[in-house]
Amino acid sequence: MAADSVDHYSTLYRNFRWEVPLYFNIAEACCRRWASETKRTAIYHEDSAGNTSRLSYAGLSKAANQLSHLLQLQGVQRGDVVACIMPQRPETAITIMACLQMGAIVMPLSFLFGPEALEYRLQHSEAKALILDSSGLDAYLSIARSCPHLQTLITVDCPHAPADFPHLEWANYLPQMPVDFEMIQTRATDPAILIYTSGTTGAPKGALIPHSAIIGNLTGFVASQNWFPKKKDVFWSPADWAWTGGLMDALLPSLYFGQPIVGYQGRFTAETAFYLLEKYKITNTFLFPTALKMMMKAEPAPREKYKLKLRAIMSAGEAVGDAVFHWCEQALNVIPNEMFGQTEMNYIVGNSHQQWPARPGSMGRPYPGHQVAVIDDDGKPVGAGVTGEVAMHRFDIHGHPDPVFFLGYWKNDSATRDKFSGDWCRTGDLAYADVDGYLWYQGRADDMFKAAGYRIGPSEIENCLVKHPAVANTAVVPKPDKERGNLVKAYVVLSPGYKASDKLILELQKHVKGKLAPYEYPKEIEFIDALPMTTTGKVQRRVLRLQEQERFKQKRT
Structure with a gap:
């Protein structure tokens, strides 16, 4: 039966009900309950040098127990924040489980963060x-003295950590710790x-996620992965485990179901993607549209070259588009399921082509358990075809609390209040719903944007640029790009005494690269005499954004 002839959506959505226990811990659900099965694999790990390893659920649980003991000896208590800067490697998963089972709060940080981005998060989170690991050591050492709360x-x-810098080497201390640990009882909330x-304004906000959020993720995860898990399912995604996409859409749900996930420690390339897909017989994946585009260009007919077991692709971050959609369908024999969500309320809208038709370019329909609507400025749902802001209700259609919601922004009650209009939580994304309930993305309600799958907030980049003496003022906007969706572009007003030049552009780019994540530096800089401003002195990024869109349209005609 053709996928587009099946539509079980109404029945699935109407009949679903949440079952959230009062007491629940992610580490118990994603690790401990599988630990007795000693041969069950949790993580296959490989790095760019070809070194490989396997971690069982029993090994994951044992190491997490030992790390919990070590952290307790260092004074970490329930409710304390423990930061983690590591790529896709077994120690990352061990750290997450160790923190959660002792009632601590884990804060994954990308190894791509520069010193400035790292410093803010470590300071603000206390x-x-x-x-x-070594990927984050240099950035941390440069700002260590600015983080007085950090004790361990x-x-x-x-091996190259300074001898005079206080630290505990994992390999030296963990083996000395007891292998059993009594888990702290936590509520789902x-x-x-x-x-x-x-x-888009102010500093980054810390979204505090409850244990129950993994339960709230599951309807979307299972549906977008074509009813995961099935026998012999193996998951892989290049998404960084420090981000919501890698953590909540790949690592944790795979472990929740006791299935193996592949962790690759190295740069993403199309060749590496196909290599991993074939070697580990990967059946399920989450790939950004940018990654799919790279794979499409590198291998137009991949199944002629590789023996693939792939059966499901979820894609998110930006629209997949017709070309990639049809390449997946024809060349990979897999119809991609697009998904939409954000850190504060993840995996809330999407497709599941085996259960309801996937329409190319559509965000999909609300996943079961999530009451999603398009609302107006007053917080009232609008009719079909009317563009408004995508929002999700605190309660599902049966009146039960939705477990996927974040608890609030860390030390920022006003931002938490601003996120809601009554019981509707605003996403900041604009869309309209068609008569069948499919959502169609129309852009951001504010100035935030996605570039190559990464969420870009202009303010952090602008604040960084303004710290350079040559920059009097600046505005960062998305520049449409055929390959990446958007590029980061900065409009810069120069300080007196400075002249525009290619040399200065390179200097400003290097300035941002050294302080923020690599994907945040402006790929293009345009010098301008003055930025468009409102009468109250606010920069009108929208004017510049529309200008870039118009330029892009003109280039294509």
Whole structure:
């Protein structure tokens, strides 16, 4: 039966009901309950040098227990924040489980963060401990003295860490710890994970995620992965485990179902993607549209070259588009399921082509358990075809609390209040719904945007640029790009005494690269005499954004 002839959506959506226990802990659900099955694989790990390893659920649980003991000895208590800077490697998953089972809050941080981005998050969160490998060591050492709350540093494979810098090497201390640990009882609504999200105004906000959020993720995850898990399912995604996409859409749900996930420690390339898909017989994946585009260009007919077991693709971050959609369908024999969500309320809208038709370019329909609507400025739902802001209700259609919701922004009650209009939580994304309930993305309600799948907040980049003496004022906007969706572009007003030049552009780009994540630096800089401003002195980024869109249209005609 053709996928587009099946539509069970109404029945699935109407009949679904949440079952959330009062007491629940992610580490119990994603690790401990599988630990007795000693041969069950949790993580297959490989790095760019070809080194490989396998971690069982029993090994994951044992190491997490030992790390929990070590953290307790260092004074980490229930409710304390423990930061983690590591790529896709077993120690990352071990750290997450260790923190959660002791009632601590884990704060995953990207190894791509520069010193400035790292410093803000460590300071604002008041993290008590930090666990990192060599990928984050240099950035941390440059700002360590600015983080007085941080009492413990645990290093993983850091032989070149300064001898006079206080730290505990993982390999030296963990084996000395007891292998059994009594888990702290937590409620489903207790805080578990802290993830900072970039905004358009002010500093990044820390979204505090409860243990129950993984339960709230599951309807979308299962549906978008074509009813995961099935026998011999293996998951892989290049998404960083420090981000919501990698953590909540890949690592944790795979472990929740006791299935193996592949962790690859290296740069993404199309060749590497196909290599991993074939070698590990990967059946399920989450790939950004940018990654799919790269794979499409590198291998137009991949199944002629690779023996693939792939049966499901979820894609998110930006629209997949017709070309990639049809390439997946024809060349990979897999119809991609697009998904929409954000850190504060993840995996809420999407497709599941085996259960309801996937329409190319559509965000999909609300997943079962999530009451999603398009609302107006007054917080009232609008009719079909009317553009408004995508929002989700605190309660599902049966009046039960939705477990996927974040608890609030860390130390920012006003921002938390501003996120809601009554019981509707605003996403900041504009869309309209068609008569069949499919949502169609229309852009951001504010100035935030996606570039190559990464969420970009202009303010952090602008603040960084303004710290350079040559920059008097600046505005960062998306520049449409055929390959990446958008590029980061900065309009810069120069300070007196400075002249525009290619040399200065390179200097400003290097300035941002050294302080923020690599994907945040402006790929293009345009010097301008004055920025468009409102009468109250606010920069009108929208004017510049529309200008870039118009230029893009003119180039294509």
